[in-house]
Amino acid sequence: MNKAGKLSSDASEKGDLRMPAKVDMDKIVSLCKRRGLVFPSSEIYGGLASCWDYGPMGVELKRNVRDAWWKAIVHERDDVVGLDTSIMMHPGVWAASGHIDSFTDPLVECKSCHLRWRADAIEGKGCPKCGGELTEPRMFNLMFKTSMGPVEEEASTIYLRPETAQGIFVNFDNVITTSRKKLPLGIAQIGKSFRNEITTGNFIFRTREFEHMELEYFVKPGTDEKWLDYWVKERFDWYVKLGIRKENLRLRQHGKDELAHYARDCYDIDYLFPMGWSELEGIANRGDFDLIQHAKHSGKELGYYDAEADEKYVPYVIEPSAGVDRSVLAFLIDAYDEEEIEGEKRTLLHLHRDLAPIKVAVLPLSRNEKLTPLAKEVFNKLCPNFVTDYDDSQSIGRRYRRQDEIGTPFCVTIDFESLEDKQVTIRERDSLAQIRVPIEELDKILEAKLKGEAFDASPLWATREK
Numbered sequence: 001m002n003k004a005g006k007l008s009s010d011a012s013e014k015g016d017l018r019m020p021a022k023v024d025m026d027k028i029v030s031l032c033k034r035r036g037l038v039f040p041s042s043e044i045y046g047g048l049a050s051c052w053d054y055g056p057m058g059v060e061l062k063r064n065v066r067d068a069w070w071k072a073i074v075h076e077r078d079d080v081v082g083l084d085t086s087i088m089m090h091p092g093v094w095a096a097s098g099h100i101d102s103f104t105d106p107l108v109e110c111k112s113c114h115l116r117w118r119a120d121a122i123e124g125k126g127c128p129k130c131g132g133e134l135t136e137p138r139m140f141n142l143m144f145k146t147s148m149g150p151v152e153e154e155a156s157t158i159y160l161r162p163e164t165a166q167g168i169f170v171n172f173d174n175v176i177t178t179s180r181k182k183l184p185l186g187i188a189q190i191g192k193s194f195r196n197e198i199t200t201g202n203f204i205f206r207t208r209e210f211e212h213m214e215l216e217y218f219v220k221p222g223t224d225e226k227w228l229d230y231w232v233k234e235r236f237d238w239y240v241k242l243g244i245r246k247e248n249l250r251l252r253q254h255g256k257d258e259l260a261h262y263a264r265d266c267y268d269i270d271y272l273f274p275m276g277w278s279e280l281e282g283i284a285n286r287g288d289f290d291l292i293q294h295a296k297h298s299g300k301e302l303g304y305y306d307a308e309a310d311e312k313y314v315p316y317v318i319e320p321s322a323g324v325d326r327s328v329l330a331f332l333i334d335a336y337d338e339e340e341i342e343g344e345k346r347t348l349l350h351l352h353r354d355l356a357p358i359k360v361a362v363l364p365l366s367r368n369e370k371l372t373p374l375a376k377e378v379f380n381k382l383c384p385n386f387v388t389d390y391d392d393s394q395s396i397g398r399r400y401r402r403q404d405e406i407g408t409p410f411c412v413t414i415d416f417e418s419l420e421d422k423q424v425t426i427r428e429r430d431s432l433a434q435i436r437v438p439i440e441e442l443d444k445i446l447e448a449k450l451k452g453e454a455f456d457a458s459p460l461w462a463t464r465e466k
């Protein structure tokens with residue numbers, strides 16, 4: 001068995017096995033469909049523009065992205081707590097936050113083909129589709145409206161939240177008084193947000209329904225710039241730790257004319273998507289804008305008494321705000337790779353082990369009736385501890401390729417020798433190295449490997465898949 005005890009580093013530090021290949025979006029969309037990651041929504045009805053459904057593999061990947069964020073932001077810190085607030089909120093929230101007045105994009109319409117465009121996203125004067133004359137821009141509010149209760153009147157109009165942040169601000173006092181925590185204190189939330197975007201596209205990059213991962217980190221005024229720098233670095237490093245190549249990430253500070261109505265300063269973490277550098281996450285210094293606005297509109301004081309300094313103030317807020325779906329897309333693109341093994345093309349995802357939808361695949365060499373009971377026994381032993389797949393259809397080579405395409409880090413093969421020596425072969429996705437280990441120790445070994453222990457195969461029994 002493998003004697004290596006050294007903890008290996010993450011993909012980015014390991015020396016990158018991946019080609020710096022730039023993949024186009026069509027390949028990602030097609031892989032996602034083929035392997036059950038993401039499907040077009042309502043497909044049997046012809047689909048619904050910019051809406052997508054996560055399939056059996058996608059739901060695991062998305063959950064792993066959320067869990068990795070929650071672990072880093074909430075569980076591994078003692079200065080952040082979590083929250084899960086309602087999607088539908090009192091309409092007064094959106095008046096106070098400025099979303100009713102300012103959450104708008106300039107919209108123009110083509111007088112010939114009637115397509116609508118975001119005025120600030122088109123070049124030239126004519127319609128990008130047909131060259132037709134465009135109307136004057138009008139401001140279009142991006143919030144989805146609906147009505148609450150059985151009476152459809154103005155008083156019952158509510159909005160689907162366009163960000164999860166406001167649920168945090170309106171609960172600031174509840175959390176501070178019940179958690180007995182001191183500042184600096186962060187409140188984190190993951191949940192769905194809705195924006196009636198004028199232009200969507202690029203797969204799951206910009207959609208009208210998406211999932212936010214937001215942290216509102218409340219600090220003493222005057223320390224805000226320091227905390228902004230801190231969170232920009234933390235968030236950048238999070239993507240790198242989970243396998244995104246540094247050279248595909250960059251930081252960009254917003255110009256004064258670009259800042260959102262609530263922001264004093266803001267940095268974007270951009271990723272080099274197939275369509276070019278685009279925002280992956282924003283980290284803003286929201287100052288005291290939100291707490292002051294909610295105090296004004298609700299009539300409830302929203303301040304903080306700092307017992308150590310014996311003073312009262314309205315905290316400033318640093319907000320790292322990321323999209324789950326957009327992160328999933330960046331992780332997929334960065335992990336995508338194609339290589340040739342002995343004249344055959346292999347497509348694979350070098351997903352970080354924490355993100356991979358399936359951690360271990362159990363593959364009996366064939367459906368032979370002698371092998372199946374042992375293979376099932378191995379599967380049953382592993383599945384309580386790891387997300388495990390069992391696959392005995394088609395040739396072993398094709399099954400390896402299927403697992404490579406969804407980024408499964410380890411495949412466990414049961415062969416006829418296993419019946420005699422009670423050992424199985426573990427095959428590692430990236431290096432294709434194989435080690436033979438006793439079934440008795442399999443879960444212990446896999447656990448160590450999935451925590452990052454090097455797949456340092458001893459030359460005595462190491463082989464490489466042919």
Ligand code: GAP
Nearest residue numbers: 163165205206207210280281282321322323326
């Ligand atoms: N609370 C601040 C806020 O929402 P934002 O820059 O509008 O800031 C933050 O959004 C992140 O949410 C973006 O960087 C992106 O990852 C994600 N996001 C925003 N709009 C999105 C959309 N229409 N589709 C998918 N993700 C979106």
